[in-house]
Amino acid sequence: MEANHIALALSMTRNVVPGDWSRLEGTPGEIWDLLQSDDGLSQLGLGLGHEVGPVNWGAFDDQLARATACDARIVSRWDEAYPWRLRHVAQPPPILFVRGDVEMLDTAAFAIVGTRAPSAAGMQLATRLARAIAAQGVAVVSGLARGIDTAAHRGALEAGRGGTVAVLGTGVDVVYPAENEVLFARVLEEGVVVSEQWCGMIGAPHVFPRRNRIISGLSEGVVVVEGGIKSGALITARWALEQGREVGAVPGFPGDFRSAGPNHLLKQGAFVVEDAIDVFANVRGLGVGWAKPSPTRVSASTSDALDTEARRVYDLIAHDVDADDVARASGLAVGRVQEILSRLEIEGWIARGESGRFARR
Numbered sequence: 001m002e003a004n005h006i007a008l009a010l011s012m013t014r015n016v017v018p019g020d021w022s023r024l025e026g027t028p029g030e031i032w033d034l035l036q037s038d039d040g041l042s043q044l045g046l047g048l049g050h051e052v053g054p055v056n057w058g059a060f061d062d063q064l065a066r067a068t069a070c071d072a073r074i075v076s077r078w079d080e081a082y083p084w085r086l087r088h089v090a091q092p093p094p095i096l097f098v099r100g101d102v103e104m105l106d107t108a109a110f111a112i113v114g115t116r117a118p119s120a121a122g123m124q125l126a127t128r129l130a131r132a133i134a135a136q137g138v139a140v141v142s143g144l145a146r147g148i149d150t151a152a153h154r155g156a157l158e159a160g161r162g163g164t165v166a167v168l169g170t171g172v173d174v175v176y177p178a179e180n181e182v183l184f185a186r187v188l189e190e191g192v193v194v195s196e197q198w199c200g201m202i203g204a205p206h207v208f209p210r211r212n213r214i215i216s217g218l219s220e221g222v223v224v225v226e227g228g229i230k231s232g233a234l235i236t237a238r239w240a241l242e243q244g245r246e247v248g249a250v251p252g253f254p255g256d257f258r259s260a261g262p263n264h265l266l267k268q269g270a271f272v273v274e275d276a277i278d279v280f281a282n283v284r285g286l287g288v289g290w291a292k293p294s295p296t297r298v299s300a301s302t303s304d305a306l307d308t309e310a311r312r313v314y315d316l317i318a319h320d321v322d323a324d325d326v327a328r329a330s331g332l333a334v335g336r337v338q339e340i341l342s343r344l345e346i347e348g349w350i351a352r353g354e355s356g357r358f359a360r361r
Helices: 003-011 018-023 028-034 038-048 057-069 102-106 120-134 148-159 178-190 207-217 232-242 257-267 276-282 304-315 323-330 334-346
Strands: 073-076 095-100 109-113 139-142 164-167 192-195 221-224 246-249 350-352 358-360
Touching: 003 028, 003 057, 003 073, 003 095, 018 038, 028 038, 095 102, 095 178, 102 192, 109 120, 109 148, 109 207, 109 232, 120 139, 120 148, 120 276, 139 148, 148 164, 148 178, 164 178, 164 207, 178 192, 207 232, 221 232, 221 257, 221 276, 232 246, 232 257, 246 257, 246 276, 304 334, 323 334, 334 350
Parallel strands: 109 139, 109 221, 139 164, 164 192, 221 246
Antiparallel strands: 073 095, 095 192, 350 358
């Protein structure tokens, strides 16, 4: 059985939650064997520290059939194709359903979000901003909602280069809102559609805030064009801050409810965005020569245990960071991180700046 399908079955096992994935022991094949019997489920539960099972095999077969029908790929955290930025956020989704160009999830990316009820000027700016960012080969990430999200996807597609990533709060086989059916089809052809929701699932209010953590998690940074204080766009910005992403905002006229969110972010220290130059000046990961960190660059001369942890640490050094930053993101002890950073510095893979923070060479 394919590892990603085993991950799907595990996700459909009663009482197995995303947080359990960090405590899993054994290969996907071994876990698959445990899912087949009551004794195996008991053994799995002992390892996780709580009772689990059984698997909803009917739902499992249904999801495999639905994914096949819409040509969706199931990508789990066991898969090398799982987006590297998303892999390093707190409790990343165990599995994703992906339609379109899965490799785009690992290219330079920036998110543009905002209200579903924008002004005409906001729509124009979002379109122009997305077009300019995508023209530099950067994928534009948004949620395919009406309003600013729609403008962002359209602007990116007009550039004909960087592409666009649509993160849905529905199944990847559900077009929502229905008015974006044509845009949905274009994104499938020229970009990628991704969701953690089961195929066939329709939109529900409680799902979209969690969807927003994937928008920010896939991106180097987020800009809010327009939105209220309690809008989904502000939720995305908060996720971005928790994930260590850069946050920008388009300043708006005081008193306009659509400006309340961006202006609030600016007061909290977000960078001002008036055009794409502001984005590239403030988000270092979008600069010329951006590339996905390659774990193979870590010296093969280290021990197996150090090699695994060293790759994890090296992958997290996308910007200037210190040992505390890496420890929080990696889950390793600060002392262990300091030891690995010193080793990587000696071997020439990273450099320490005058401030004592590290960056990749």
